[in-house]
Amino acid sequence: MITLKQKSPDRLIIGSIMADARDFDGWRRLALGCQQAGMDMVELNFSCPNGYPEKGKGSAIGQNETIAAEIVRNIKADSRITLPIIPKLTPNVTDIAFIGEELAKAGADAFCAINTVPSLFGFDPLTLNPKVNVNGYSTSGGYSGPGIKPIALRCVHDLVENPGLPVMGCGGCTTGFDAVEFLLLGAGLVQLATAVMFQGDALIYRLFSGMMQFMDQHGFDTITDFQGKGIPRIRRFDQLDMAYHTRAMINEKKCNRCGKCVISCRDGGFQAITFSANDIFPCIDPETCVGCSLCAHVCPNDAIRLEETMT
Ligand SMILES: Cc1cc2nc3c(=O)[nH]c(=O)nc-3n(C[C@H](O)[C@H](O)[C@H](O)COP(=O)(O)O)c2cc1C
Ligand code: SF4
Ligand code: SF4
Numbered sequence: 081m082i083t084l085k086q087k088s089p090d091r092l093i094i095g096s097i098m099a100d101a102r103d104f105d106g107w108r109r110l111a112l113g114c115q116q117a118g119m120d121m122v123e124l125n126f127s128c129p130n131g132y133p134e135k136g137k138g139s140a141i142g143q144n145e146t147i148a149a150e151i152v153r154n155i156k157a158d159s160r161i162t163l164p165i166i167p168k169l170t171p172n173v174t175d176i177a178f179i180g181e182e183l184a185k186a187g188a189d190a191f192c193a194i195n196t197v198p199s200l201f202g203f204d205p206l207t208l209n210p211k212v213n214v215n216g217y218s219t220s221g222g223y224s225g226p227g228i229k230p231i232a233l234r235c236v237h238d239l240v241e242n243p244g245l246p247v248m249g250c251g252g253c254t255t256g257f258d259a260v261e262f263l264l265l266g267a268g269l270v271q272l273a274t275a276v277m278f279q280g281d282a283l284i285y286r287l288f289s290g291m292m293q294f295m296d297q298h299g300f301d302t303i304t305d306f307q308g309k310g311i312p313r314i315r316r317f318d319q320l321d322m323a324y325h326t327r328a329m330i331n332e333k334k335c336n337r338c339g340k341c342v343i344s345c346r347d348g349g350f351q352a353i354t355f356s357a358n359d360i361f362p363c364i365d366p367e368t369c370v371g372c373s374l375c376a377h378v379c380p381n382d383a384i385r386l387e388e389t390m391t
Pocket of ligand 2: 327328344349353368369372375376
C-alpha cells in the first residue's frame with residue numbers, strides 16, 4: 081500500500097480490514113496501520129458471509145449492532161486515528177438503516193453498502209453434487225454481480241435517508257449507467273468487484289465513457305449536478321398515486337407477431353390480449369388490461385409501451 085500511494089499520491093486509497101468481533105485492539109491496530117501506510121480511508125469489513133459468520137465475524141458483526149458499534153467506538157476513541165472510518169454493511173439484515181443509525185451514533189464517518197448476499201448455488205443435474213463443490217459438499221456463499229444491484233440500490237437509498245452519512249454504493253455495478261443509478265440515489269462513491277473479475281480493469285474506461293455519455297445527454301457538467309437527484313422520486317408505498325393507471329399499447333411497426341405477450345398475459349397476467357387467426361397483430365382489450373407491464377417485459381422487440389390513462 082505504501083508503494084501504491086507513492087506511485088499514485090493523488091489517488092484515493094481505501095483500506096479494508098477485518099478482525100475478530102471482540103478483538104477491539106486488533107481493529108484499532110489495523111486501522112492505524114492503514115493510516116500509517118498512507119491510506120485515505122478505511123473500510124471495516126462487517127459483512128463478509130463466506131466462512132466468517134461461523135467464527136463470529138464478517139457479516140455476523142454487521143448483524144449485531146452492539147458489537148459493530150463497540151468496534152467503531154473503540155477505533156474512534158484512539159486519537160491517533162484520523163482517517164475516515166467506513167463500516168461495510170451486509171444486506172442480510174431486517175433494517176439496514178437501523179444498523180446505520182447505531183454505527184453513526186458510535187462515530188462512523190460513512191458507509192459502504194453492500195457486501196455479497198448469502199445464497200446457495202444449486203446442484204449439478206448429472207452428478208447431483210452441489211455447485212461450488214467441495215468434495216461432494218457445499219455451503220452458503222456470497223452472491224454478487226448484476227443480480228444484486230436492486231438490493232444494493234435499496235440499501236443505499238435506505239442509508240442515505242437514515243442516518244444520512246455519506247454512502248459508497250456497491251453491488252452489481254457493471255456499466256456507466258449502473259454507477260449513475262447509485263449516484264442518483266445519493267451515493268458519493270461507487271465500488272465494484274465482480275465486473276472487474278469478468279472484464280478486467282480496462283472496464284473503468286467503459287464505465288467512464290458510459291457516465292460521460294449520460295452526462296452529455298442530460299447536460300450535466302459534474303457529478304454533483306445529478307447526485308441525489310433520484311432521492312425525491314422514491315416514496316413509501318402508501319405515498320404513491322393510486323389514481324395513476326397505465327395500459328399496454330402495441331407498436332405494430334416493431335411487432336413481429338411472435339405471440340409471447342399473448343401467452344404471458346393469458347397465463348401470468350389478466351387475459352387482456354387476444355390474437356386469433358384473423359388478427360394481423362395481437363389486440364389488447366383496454367378494459368381488461370390493468371397495466372401490470374408483464375407483456376412489455378417479455379416482448380423481445382420492445383414493441384409494447386405503457387401509456388397513462390385517466391381511469
Ligand atoms: C470473489 C470475491 C471476493 C470478495 N472479497 C471481499 C473482501 O475481501 N472484502 C470485502 O469487503 N468484500 C469482498 N467482496 C465483496 C465485494 O467487494 C462487493 O461488496 C460485492 O461483491 C458486491 O459488489 P459486486 O457486485 O460489484 O461484486 C468480494 C466479492 C467477491 C465476488
Ligand atoms: S399490461 Fe398486463 S394486463 Fe395489460 S396487456 Fe400487458 S400483461 Fe396483460
Ligand atoms: S411479444 Fe412483442 S413482438 Fe411478440 S407479438 Fe407481442 S408485441 Fe408483438
